[in-house]
Amino acid sequence: xxxxxxxxxxxxxxxxxxxxxxxxxxxxxxxxxxxxxxxxxxxxxxxxxxxxxxxxxxxxxxxxxxxxxxxxxxxxxxxxxxxxxxxxxxxxxxxxxxxxxxxxxxxxxxxxxxxxxxxxxxxxxxxxxxxxxxxxxxxxxxxxxxxxxxxxxxxxxxxxxxxxxxxxxxxxxxxxxxxxxxxxxxxxxxxxxxxxxxxxxxxxxxxxxxxxxxxxxxxxxxxxxxxxxxxxxxxxxxxxxxxxxxxxxxxxxxxxxxxxxxxxxxxxxxxxxxxxxxxxxxxxxxxxxxxxxxxxxxxxxxxxxxxxxxxxxxxxxxxxxxxxxxxxxxxxxxxxxxxxxxxxxxxxxxxxxxxxxxxxxxxxxxxxxxxxxxxxxxxxxxxxxxxxxxxxxxxxxxxxxxxxxxxxxxxxxxxxxxxxxxxxxxxxxxxxxxxxxxxxxxxxxxxxxxxxxxxxx
Amino acid sequence: xxxxxxxxxxxxxxxxxxxxxxxxxxxxxxxxxxxxxxxxxxxxxxxxxxxxxxxxxxxxxxxxxxxxxxxxxxxxxxxxxxxxxxxxxxxxxxxxxxxxxxxxxxxxxxxxxxxxxxxxxxxxxxxxxxxxxxxxxxxxxxxxxxxxxxxxxxxxxxxxxxxxxxxxxxxxxxxxxxxxxxxxxxxxxxxxxxxxxxxxxxxxxxxxxxxxxxxxxxxxxxxxxxxxxxxxxxxxxxxxxxxxxxxxxxxxxxxxxx
Numbered sequence: 001x002x003x004x005x006x007x008x009x010x011x012x013x014x015x016x017x018x019x020x021x022x023x024x025x026x027x028x029x030x031x032x033x034x035x036x037x038x039x040x041x042x043x044x045x046x047x048x049x050x051x052x053x054x055x056x057x058x059x060x061x062x063x064x065x066x067x068x069x070x071x072x073x074x075x076x077x078x079x080x081x082x083x084x085x086x087x088x089x090x091x092x093x094x095x096x097x098x099x100x101x102x103x104x105x106x107x108x109x110x111x112x113x114x115x116x117x118x119x120x121x122x123x124x125x126x127x128x129x130x131x132x133x134x135x136x137x138x139x140x141x142x143x144x145x146x147x148x149x150x151x152x153x154x155x156x157x158x159x160x161x162x163x164x165x166x167x168x169x170x171x172x173x174x175x176x177x178x179x180x181x182x183x184x185x186x187x188x189x190x191x192x193x194x195x196x197x198x199x200x201x202x203x204x205x206x207x208x209x210x211x212x213x214x215x216x217x218x219x220x221x222x223x224x225x226x227x228x229x230x231x232x233x234x235x236x237x238x239x240x241x242x243x244x245x246x247x248x249x250x251x252x253x254x255x256x257x258x259x260x261x262x263x264x265x266x267x268x269x270x271x272x273x274x275x276x277x278x279x280x281x282x283x284x285x286x287x288x289x290x291x292x293x294x295x296x297x298x299x300x301x302x303x304x305x306x307x308x309x310x311x312x313x314x315x316x317x318x319x320x321x322x323x324x325x326x327x328x329x330x331x332x333x334x335x336x337x338x339x340x341x342x343x344x345x346x347x348x349x350x351x352x353x354x355x356x357x358x359x360x361x362x363x364x365x366x367x368x369x370x371x372x373x374x375x376x377x378x379x380x381x382x383x384x385x386x387x388x389x390x391x392x393x394x395x396x397x398x399x400x401x402x403x404x405x406x407x408x409x410x411x412x413x414x415x416x417x418x419x420x421x422x423x424x425x426x427x428x429x430x431x432x433x434x435x436x437x438x439x440x441x442x443x444x445x446x447x448x449x450x451x452x453x454x455x456x457x
Numbered sequence: 458x459x460x461x462x463x464x465x466x467x468x469x470x471x472x473x474x475x476x477x478x479x480x481x482x483x484x485x486x487x488x489x490x491x492x493x494x495x496x497x498x499x500x501x502x503x504x505x506x507x508x509x510x511x512x513x514x515x516x517x518x519x520x521x522x523x524x525x526x527x528x529x530x531x532x533x534x535x536x537x538x539x540x541x542x543x544x545x546x547x548x549x550x551x552x553x554x555x556x557x558x559x560x561x562x563x564x565x566x567x568x569x570x571x572x573x574x575x576x577x578x579x580x581x582x583x584x585x586x587x588x589x590x591x592x593x594x595x596x597x598x599x600x601x602x603x604x605x606x607x608x609x610x611x612x613x614x615x616x617x618x619x620x621x622x623x624x625x626x627x628x629x630x631x632x633x634x635x636x637x638x639x640x641x642x643x644x645x646x647x648x649x650x651x652x653x654x655x656x657x658x659x660x661x662x663x664x665x666x667x668x669x670x671x672x673x674x675x676x677x678x679x680x681x682x683x684x685x686x687x688x689x690x691x692x693x694x695x696x697x698x699x700x701x702x703x704x705x706x707x708x709x710x711x712x713x714x715x
Contacts (some may be wrong), residue, residue, distance in 0.1 A: 031541070103714075105711075105714075106703075107705045108705075111711070119567070120569075142567070146567070157708060163708070165709075234572050242686050284572040286573070289574050291571075291572055348574075351581065391510040391584050392583075394512075421516045421542060422540050422542055423541040456544075
């Protein structure tokens with residue numbers, strides 16, 4: 001079915017662009033890369049080392065472009081095939097159609113239809129207004145942001161006038177965020193506590209995964225963006241109305257006393273996608289060698305989960321647990337709350353040798369209740385430094401995130417060398433630290449070193 | 458003897474006339490003519506840039522430049538096509554008279570146009586001897602020009618012009634010295650000086666020819682003082698001086714569509 005849908009879609013694109021592609025420029029590019037990650041088991045550091053290969057990811061990425069002479073019609077396809085024997089993919093292989101869209105572009109408007117990745121917002125890495133695409137979080141946030149993004153089937157109309165653009169995006173087909181598997185090392189503690197119920201008594205739990213909204217017009221995600229430059233300041237206003245691709249969970253408890261005897265499922269675990277609205281704005285301007293960027297959004301409402309008390313699973317006896325669960329049958333597992341998120345930062349570059357980017361990102365849940373699994377306030381300082389050596393062949397960089405409120409942190413130091421213009425090698429580490437039940441603190445056992453080689457063609 | 462005298466008189470007369478004509482041109486006029494020699498309403502140029510570093514390692518880039526003149530300035534889009542790793546990288550510049558340029562950089566790895574700070578303009582362009590500043594165009598009005606002398610350069614009669622940036626104009630160099638061909642006003646050589654007045658770079662023509670009836674530097678070399686054997690050779694592969702470029706090419710939307 002998926003293949004049929006894809007074939008029909010590609011035929012539609014070709015039919016749409018055929019008249020304009022008579023004098024087409026066609027190009028085929030891509031890359032072949034390999035990334036190996038080795039875990040640093042910290043318990044042994046100092047006296048001994050132990051290495052565990054966490055990833056051996058080989059990727060072939062192909063980008064095909066076709067456009068007519070005056071660039072009024074265009075087709076773009078980006079697909080990759082990935083192989084990793086460490087068990088993340090089914091049969092160790094996965095292919096992704098990252099983007100595939102056709103577009104018509106005139107001076108005052110453009111229309112694009114197909115699978116696309118959008119990048120909204122003027123802040124770096126953390127973008128409160130960049131809400132259209134879900135992400136692949138199976139390796140937490142250790143992949144590059146663009147690589148984490150999942151393309152969405154969409155229609156995009158852009159109107160342009162005097163340096164301003166107004167973009168409307170409609171996403172009729174909902175795509176959820178990809179989460180780490182229940183046995184993954186990258187499972188965040190909130191999800192782990194949900195899965196702990198299913199893991200403890202799998203035979204009594206019905207797991208309703210992937211409960212997507214029905215494919216109806218009303219369920220489409222829509223987003224609008226007005227963007228332009230006023231004087232010397234870049235500005236954007238955005239609005240999003242759609243489903244949160246990051247699920248929360250509802251737990252249904254079967255109170256029928258015969259259920260246990262009959263072997264019926266006692267629990268139903270259902271992924272729940274909340275529809276919400278987000279109103280946001282972003283700006284960027286420069287002064288001398290400095291760039292200032294800011295971005296913020298107000299979300300109303302998003303759904304947050306209450307903490308799940310793992311102690312009910314302390315017993316190995318299903319009867320004991322069941323009795324505890326029966327008492328929780330009327331519990332609410334999640335609650336809708338408004339929230340906001342804002343990012344503000346500054347970056348400075350000296351020639352192309354040194355680049356420093358400092359940013360603060362704050363998120364707050366309004367009308368907060370104790371016992372929510374998310375903290376009321378999260379504030380993160382992000383730092384990105386880059387220095388270039390040997391005529392820009394050697395890059396020495398470090399990215400870091402420090403959560404001011406939870407005191408946990410993440411760092412990624414690396415060096416990248418261009419052996420030729422087409423072949424690069426990278427060596428680095430990704431490190432996590434903090435208290436348990438914090439975003440990065442939970443990942444302290446996952447510190448790793450990595451190598452990555454990439455050939456572009 | 459009489460005929461020789463007549464010939465000499467004619468030569469002297471022509472030379473004197475030429476000298477008077479030349480003298481009529483101020484340093485500003487020469488600089489303006491030189492800067493505007495290839496300034497057409499809209500043009501598309503394809504370049505090949507070969508960067509050789511001090512260790513002799515060579516890198517070759519190809520890029521295309523769309524440029525259009527507007528009443529209040531010029532707009533320019535640079536898009537890399539080769540090598541594959543840099544393919545899609547784009548630089549959009551809006552030059553406005555009497556104000557700082559606005560620049561946006563698109564990198565595929567970020568997937569969006571990022572505003573570039575003015576200070577970034579004295580950064581190396583793709584590791585070459587060119588700076589981002591060099592990819593923009595200058596207005597003669599931004600400088601105070603002085604005609605130093607007339608000199609011969611590689612067999613060509615040239616004006617040597619010194620152009621000092623006016624106060625309040627944000628430019629990566631404090632001054633330039635240009636050797637402008639007296640016949641066709643093509644800039645044959647230029648020396649750039651940093652803000653402390655130190656000579657830092659030299660740009661020279663290797664080859665020039667008429668393209669679409671306009672004198673064009675088809676091959677040039679840029680070297681950085683003190684960088685040893687490092688050099689950047691820039692070649693024009695194609696030029697269309699009568700291009701019809703839609704205005705939407707100079708938007709961040711187009712920049713993001715690599």
